[in-house]
Amino acid sequence: MTVLLKTLTFSLALTLLFTLVTYLLPQVKGEAPVEKKVDxxxxxxxxxxxxxxxxxxxxxxxxxxxxxxxxxxxxxxxxxxxxxxxxxxxxxxxxxxxxxxxxxxxxxxxxxxxxxxxxxxxxxxxxxxxxxxxxxxxxxxxxxxxxxxxxxxxxxxxxxxxxxxxxxxxxxxxxxxxxxxxxxxAGKAPAPAATAEEALAKYACVSCHAMDSKDTLVGPGLVDVGARLDRNELRQSILDPNAVVVEGFPPAMPPDFASKMTVKELEMIIDYLAEKKG
Known part of the structure; x- marks a missing residue:
């Protein structure tokens, strides 16, 4: 009975933790910013x-x-x-x-x-x-x-x-x-990205970061970023890009960058970067 109680308590705590994380992540639909209508x-x-x-x-x-x-x-x-x-x-x-x-x-x-x-x-x-x-x-x-x-x-x-x-x-x-x-x-609003690669292109990440080398474009290359940062650090680098700025690079990434993403797009990008071990 004690083991069962501990298991249920742990499961409840884990559920609450995931719920909290979900609320902390950006909750947007993922459409592109509304453009001004011009006559x-x-x-x-x-x-x-x-x-x-x-x-x-x-x-x-x-x-x-x-x-x-x-x-x-x-x-x-x-x-x-x-x-x-x-x-x-x-x-x-x-x-x-x-x-x-x-x-x-x-x-x-x-x-x-x-x-x-x-x-x-x-x-x-x-x-x-x-x-x-x-x-x-x-x-x-x-x-x-x-x-x-x-x-x-x-x-x-x-x-x-x-x-x-x-x-x-x-x-x-x-x-x-x-x-x-x-x-x-026709309702042709940009759809949420289906893959990490689509999300990286949609949000222009590949314009500033080389994904398959250490070459510097605007920001540092990310070919080995998964070996340098854990998942929490990767998430922070997107949610709060100015919290830790790579030495030698100015804080060029917009602070509201993640607010344009859906939760799924954000997690796909984190999963993709976490596998980049060099």
Whole structure:
């Protein structure tokens, strides 16, 4: 009888513990942040520039890396005059891209960042021949051509330069608006990730961390993270990324990063990283 009582007590305590842990974890549905609705049919240049500002700071996730020193892991383009800077880079003998003006250079730096890597900002060990920046027109960021144009318009405008990007034509605006309407009607919200690999791509983890090497992208490589951190430490590194910051790296990971995940996605990522032993 005593053994049975102890067993029941232990089981109850364990159940309460798991319940507590569940409440401490982020309890969200996992959909992407709600994007601002824009009336493309009556879009002004001022509205287009404001859209680019919003994309830069939100959907584009640009400020994860492009920050002032010493926190930045990429050039502080928000604090630079990008039109003047583009002219300097186009004149650099190291430049091997195809752009001939500031607009084309900024677009090229977003969709094909490896064309020109700013000195000192290349992937570690590549001698500035490889860029750690993801292509913004591909997953996980996946900006549309119109969104890319909007960001370029904002980068040109913010320092008082002429905006050379054209507004979307009424026909293009109507087509984009219709596509957005159809997607909304069909309920095509991003679904929760089904695997750890999908979750890592969905939340852009692979843009900042190499999963299969110790190479430094924005953050440290995670090929052996499971040998260095236990499950509780892995969980803390996601739930409270600033609690312990790896030496030599600034606290670049957003503190609310885990709040965008479902509990299942978080646990899949922890399971995946725990198996990374090097």
């Amino acid at each position: 493309l049919g009556s879009l002004s240049m001022e509205g287009f520039i404001a859209l680019g500002d919003d994309i830069f700071h939100n959907k584009g996730t640009c400020t994860l890396c492009h920050k002032p020193a010493p926190l930045g892991r990429a050039p502080d383009i928000e604090g630079e005059n990008m039109v003047a800077l583009a002219a300097e880079r186009l004149a650099d003998p190291r430049y091997k891209g195809e752009a001939r003006d500031a607009e084309a250079y900024i677009r090229e730096s977003m969709v094909d960042p490896g064309k020109y890597v700013v000195a000192g900002w290349g992937k570690k060990g590549s001698n500035d021949s490889e860029s750690p920046m993801p292509h913004v027109d591909k997953p996980p960021i996946q900006l549309s051509p119109m969104e890319i144009d909007a960001v370029i318009a904002w980068l040109q405008s913010k320092d008082g330069n002429e905006v050379t990007v054209a507004l979307p034509s009424p026909e293009a605006a109507a087509e984009v608006a219709a596509g957005a309407s159809d997607a909304g009607a």
